[in-house]
Structure formats: C-alpha cells, structure tokens
Amino acid sequence: MRVITVCVGSACHLKGSHEIIGYFKDAIKDAGLDGKVELKGAFCMDQCTDGANLLIDEEVFHAGSVDDARKIFETEILHKLK
Numbered sequence: 001m002r003v004i005t006v007c008v009g010s011a012c013h014l015k016g017s018h019e020i021i022g023y024f025k026d027a028i029k030d031a032g033l034d035g036k037v038e039l040k041g042a043f044c045m046d047q048c049t050d051g052a053n054l055l056i057d058e059e060v061f062h063a064g065s066v067d068d069a070r071k072i073f074e075t076e077i078l079h080k081l082k
C-alpha cells in the first residue's frame with residue numbers, strides 16, 4: 001500500500017491543496033488503484049513556503065499546481081506500481 005498524504009494546513013490550502021486532493025482522488029480511481037493507494041490529509045508539515053506539500057509514503061514533494069501533482073503521481077505512483 002502506497003500512501004499519499006496532502007497537507008491541508010492553511011498555507012497549503014491557499015496554494016491549492018484542496019484541488020490537489022481532488023485530483024489525487026480522481027487519479028487513484030481512474031487508474032484502478034483503490035486499495036493500493038491510500039489518500040490522507042495532514043496538518044502543517046512545517047514547510048509552508050514550499051507548498052502545497054505532500055508526502056508519498058515518507059518522502060516530501062512540493063506541488064505548486066494540480067499539474068505538478070499530476071507529474072508526481074505519474075512518476076512516483078503509476079510508474080512504480082507497474
């Protein structure tokens with residue numbers, strides 16, 4: 001099980017974490033990865049200036065947009081699960 005944790009703290013929320021969560025929800029479903037990838041929210045990760053921040057398992061990534069989140073999902077989830 002891979003785990004994507006998106007920061008929903010106020011700074012990351014302002015930088016689009018809500019839309020990024022929506023993207024990940026759809027992407028996990030569309031890729032048929034329900035049960036293989038878990039999506040969670042977390043509060044501030046103490047890296048507010050770099051957000052929106054997310055973890056894939058234990059590794060931190062910075063997504064400035066849904067497009068960044070898409071690239072991270074493709075590289076870190078899709079390519080590594082296939």
Ligand code: FES
Nearest residue numbers: 007009012044045
């Ligand atoms: S609000 Fe996301 S890292 Fe602080």
